Amino acid sequence: MDQISDIKTVGVIGAGTMGQGIAHVLLRAGYAVLLQDVSEKYLKRGSDRILLGLGRDVDKGRLNEQQRQQAVERLETTIRLDGLAAAQFIIEAVTEDFNVKSDVFRALDEACGPNVIFASNTSSLSITRLAAVTRRSDRFVGLHFFNPVPVMKLVEIVPGLQTSAPTLSLAKELATSLGKTPVLANDFPGFISNRVLMPMINEAIYALMEGVAEPQAIDEVMKLGMNHPMGPLELADFIGLDVCLDIMKVLYDGFHDSKYRPCPLLEKMVNAGWLGRKTGKGFYQYKAQ
Numbered sequence: 290m291d292q293i294s295d296i297k298t299v300g301v302i303g304a305g306t307m308g309q310g311i312a313h314v315l316l317r318a319g320y321a322v323l324l325q326d327v328s329e330k331y332l333k334r335g336s337d338r339i340l341l342g343l344g345r346d347v348d349k350g351r352l353n354e355q356q357r358q359q360a361v362e363r364l365e366t367t368i369r370l371d372g373l374a375a376a377q378f379i380i381e382a383v384t385e386d387f388n389v390k391s392d393v394f395r396a397l398d399e400a401c402g403p404n405v406i407f408a409s410n411t412s413s414l415s416i417t418r419l420a421a422v423t424r425r426s427d428r429f430v431g432l433h434f435f436n437p438v439p440v441m442k443l444v445e446i447v448p449g450l451q452t453s454a455p456t457l458s459l460a461k462e463l464a465t466s467l468g469k470t471p472v473l474a475n476d477f478p479g480f481i482s483n484r485v486l487m488p489m490i491n492e493a494i495y496a497l498m499e500g501v502a503e504p505q506a507i508d509e510v511m512k513l514g515m516n517h518p519m520g521p522l523e524l525a526d527f528i529g530l531d532v533c534l535d536i537m538k539v540l541y542d543g544f545h546d547s548k549y550r551p552c553p554l555l556e557k558m559v560n561a562g563w564l565g566r567k568t569g570k571g572f573y574q575y576k577a578q
């Protein structure tokens with residue numbers, strides 16, 4: 290399986306925001322998708338959102354009605370990990386927790402043939418370490434998508450120490466076939482994206498905590514002065530404050546450098562359950578999702 294043309298069916302593990310987005314762009318690009326999650330409820334919610342997204346693609350002229358219909362028919366869901374055995378390439382997008390992800394990969398390693406390639410959508414965990422829990426560490430790669438996946442052009446491609454050259458080039462080709470731009474980042478905590486983004490968000494939270502300005506002012510400065518589409522606090526709410534804190538901890542633990550110390554206000558807000566958009570409260574108020 291060293292050719293992109295050998296990949297017809299892609300497994301996606303996790304029907305949350307990232308899994309939905311990844312499945313959506315795969316279907317749109319002509320792949321069959323096996324979407325797995327632990328409950329029918331999550332699968333139903335995930336596939337409903339994917340179908341809505343495909344409908345929007347027709348409204349916007351990105352797909353015609355026949356292409357939408359065919360894409361819908363190429364989507365299958367399963368609550369079993371071994372239900373992904375027919376896929377040639379599998380992308381994991383479950384909770385950002387090393388133990389959860391490694392349990393998934395161990396089970397998947399048992400269920401799938403040895404040629405199947407595994408990719409993790411982790412935003413900061415070590416690909417080298419995740420790959421090592423499988424017996425196919427040469428066929429393991431990081432494929433880091435960005436939210437909202439159907440809109441964001443970037444995919445960070447992260448080889449672990451063990452990733453083979455054919456696996457790496459296949460991962461790049463897969464990203465390109467989805468209309469994305471792959472950018473290579475070596476396996477260091479946070480890769481490129483979160484090593485740069487998260488300290489900026491963390492610093493914005495320090496600025497708020499120290500009373501430099503109100504949240505709106507901090508965000509306005511970065512939007513109007515630096516042309517960012519969202520200010521850092523608005524973006525933190527969008528990503529999830531728990532996710533931001535987890536990534537800061539990965540940076541802090543990985544580099545042992547105090548410049549990555551999570552802001553105490555970020556920790557407090559996570560402890561309060563104020564996680565941003567998904568809970569209805571973060572730096573701003575939202576209608577709970």
Ligand code: CAA
Nearest residue numbers: 345349412434435436437438439440441483518519524528
């Ligand atoms: N899901 C799917 N599509 C969405 C969406 C969502 N949550 N939010 C917006 N869109 C789509 C809209 O449907 C619209 O698409 P079409 O009209 O072409 O169908 C398009 O995005 C533009 O939307 P809007 O005009 O309504 O809004 P906007 O111009 O304000 O853009 C945005 C919205 C694209 C989210 C923009 O604000 C933006 O780029 N924000 C920054 C996003 C970002 O930085 N993401 C990376 C986060 S970090 C990450 O994901 C990885 C990590 O490891 C933490």
